[in-house]
Amino acid sequence: MDTDTNNTPQAPRRTLLVRRGRGRTGGSTGLDLWIQRGRIAGRRVKPLDGDLRSRTLSTRYPAQDVDGTPIPDGATTPRSEEPTDMQDWLRGELDSMVEQGNSAVLDLGGGDRVVQEFVRELPMREYCDDNGIRLVEAYFLGPDLEDFGHVVQVARSRDLQAHKTLLVLNEGLIRFGQTTQGVFEPLTHRPEFKELVQAGAAIVFLHRLTCMPIVLERGFGFYDAVEGVPDGKGMPASPTLRFMVKKWLRDHEAEHERAGTLEWLP
Numbered sequence: 158m159d160t161d162t163n164n165t166p167q168a169p170r171r172t173l174l175v176r177r178g179r180g181r182t183g184g185s186t187g188l189d190l191w192i193q194r195g196r197i198a199g200r201r202v203k204p205l206d207g208d209l210r211s212r213t214l215s216t217r218y219p220a221q222d223v224d225g226t227p228i229p230d231g232a233t234t235p236r237s238e239e240p241t242d243m244q245d246w247l248r249g250e251l252d253s254m255v256e257q258g259n260s261a262v263l264d265l266g267g268g269d270r271v272v273q274e275f276v277r278e279l280p281m282r283e284y285c286d287d288n289g290i291r292l293v294e295a296y297f298l299g300p301d302l303e304d305f306g307h308v309v310q311v312a313r314s315r316d317l318q319a320h321k322t323l324l325v326l327n328e329g330l331i332r333f334g335q336t337t338q339g340v341f342e343p344l345t346h347r348p349e350f351k352e353l354v355q356a357g358a359a360i361v362f363l364h365r366l367t368c369m370p371i372v373l374e375r376g377f378g379f380y381d382a383v384e385g386v387p388d389g390k391g392m393p394a395s396p397t398l399r400f401m402v403k404k405w406l407r408d409h410e411a412e413h414e415r416a417g418t419l420e421w422l423p
Contacts, residue, residue, distance in 0.1 A: 170290075172293055172421070173261050173281075173292050174262045174294075174422070175263045178307060180266045182327060184297040184325075185208070187295065187363055192262055193379055194380075201257075201259035202260045202423045203254075204230075206232045209237070210266060211266060218230075219231055220233060230259065235247075240271070240274055247271075248279065250263075251279070251281075255288045276316050282320070293320065293321045295322075296312070298324060299326075305347070312353055312358075321421045324350075324358050325361055326363070327362075328362060329363065329365045359416045359417065361416045362412055364408050366401065372402065375392075375394075376389050379405075380406070382394040383403045383406065385399065
């Protein structure tokens, strides 16, 4: 929700973006895009991978290279899914944001209960206010109404009290041949959806990238593919692949510009 006040002494210098809601909705890909976007602009964005079952971010952003040398701003993970380990890890990363001045994206893989338990100990909104951090929550959604029902339940709890809320409608989750408007219309017309938007949540579409499997298989960063950086075998992206990724990135920027949410991203 948009709950910024005029009492904040200065504009937030960093962003903590937390993925919320259930897994399997494309959230890890969206977070990966935002990490790359922030870094290509010269900002420090650290991946926090609390999804120990898929480990998507820690796989794409390892903490060390093959020789064991630490990689700056590589992803970190908790020791286990035990609540005490998760909370210790989160406290340490929040300390790091203040001490080192980095932004971060947090993927809990649908671990909304982790957030609910953590904020009872440390109110994250107040912590972020005190330390000049913008707190953003992002819900990734396909057309599944059951997934949306879970989002409504979590959002209404207002446990995180984020400064900003993103509702990301992921076109990659709809079947070929279906239109975006037709698939998402039953969702966006629901009174619960309108309630979230009226409370300040912003709607953005994450457009489908049909060549996404090729990009991931070859290990390209999105911006690297466009710039012609070679993959692990020394081969750059083909002109068609480069164009498709470039258009996708351009559409992504336009989508957030339309929604007025560019500055919310890390």
